[in-house]
Amino acid sequence: MLSEKDGGVAVETTGLRARRKRRTRDALVRVALELFTGQGYERTTVDEIAEAVEVSQRTFFRYFSSKEEVAFAVQDLMESHYVAALRERPAGEGPIEALTAAVFAAWDTVEEAVSEIIPIDLHMRSYLMIESTPVLLAAHMRRSAESEELLAGLIARREGLDPAHDPRPRVAVAAFGGVMRAAGRQWGRGGDASVEAIRTVTEEWLAHLGPALAADWRPPSTPRNA
Missing domain, CATH: 1.10.357.10 (Tetracycline Repressor, domain 2)
Structure with missing residues (x-):
């Protein structure tokens, strides 16, 4: 059974994880839109977006199903x-x-x-x-x-x-x-x-x-x- 202290750590860990996910998602959106507006939507690839955020293509698809969705x-x-x-x-x-x-x-x-x-x-x-x-x-x-x-x-x-x-x-x-x-x-x-x-x-x-x-x-x- 978790003590009050353990429970607090668990909540803090969950909150930190959620914030990290939010930061990654926001970064993908920001970079994708910068690339889309700068060089064109069709010329931009998922790999370029992921590389610019320093995550894998697999990570991109954890947040978005396609370029259209992030756009x-x-x-x-x-x-x-x-x-x-x-x-x-x-x-x-x-x-x-x-x-x-x-x-x-x-x-x-x-x-x-x-x-x-x-x-x-x-x-x-x-x-x-x-x-x-x-x-x-x-x-x-x-x-x-x-x-x-x-x-x-x-x-x-x-x-x-x-x-x-x-x-x-x-x-x-x-x-x-x-x-x-x-x-x-x-x-x-x-x-x-x-x-x-x-x-x-x-x-x-x-x-x-x-x-x-x-x-x-x-x-x-x-x-x-x-």
């Missing part, structure tokens, strides 16, 4: 913060209002979490790298579709709806996701790669979501057949 590691972290923020939104908010508020609530918490792994500027460059790499852009669209299913389920539960028979949760999430992607592309075409810049663009574009879904875009004084 999206920070995106996955951001999504987890967003889902958590959406779950915490007040029940009285409408679907689009809750989705929008959750974006900015998540950004208020995720920036610190991201910067513990990689510099923010590297994260922003990685976003642009994903958008400009066909194989990663295809993976991004696939992952976005999976994410939209999750979000539609959350919205349906908030509204007391059955998404199998009521399309509105999926419609709302699809519209919202489309605006987010369009805002990201608009930001990517600009010269400012900062978090503040993408946040400003996103705020501006999301502000148009409700009006864009209105039945008639024309001013009341403009006839429809004009």
Whole structure:
């Protein structure tokens, strides 16, 4: 039987092991993204990533199943913060209002979490790298579709709806996701790669979501057949 002292040592050893694993995982993410953004995703090999971190290829695969998984590691972290923020939104908010508020609530918490792994500027460059790499852009669209299913389920539960028979949760999430992607592309075409810049663009574009879904875009004084 472990004494109190022995138990303390065991807990400390477990905590140290967990921290070492976290440091190794974070180093793999950081180095991989530096290589991807510096020389290209397809030109970078798992062996290069592992060698730069001074671990074996086998160690890399203990943490990630593929280059794609490590490329999206920070995106996955951001999504987890967003889902958590959406779950915490007040029940009285409408679907689009809750989705929008959750974006900015998540950004208020995720920036610190991201910067513990990689510099923010590297994260922003990685976003642009994903958008400009066909194989990663295809993976991004696939992952976005999976994410939209999750979000539609959350919205349906908030509204007391059955998404199998009521399309509105999926419609709302699809519209919202489309605006987010369009805002990201608009930001990517600009010269400012900062978090503040993408946040400003996103705020501006999301502000148009409700009006864009209105039945008639024309001013009341403009006839429809004009």
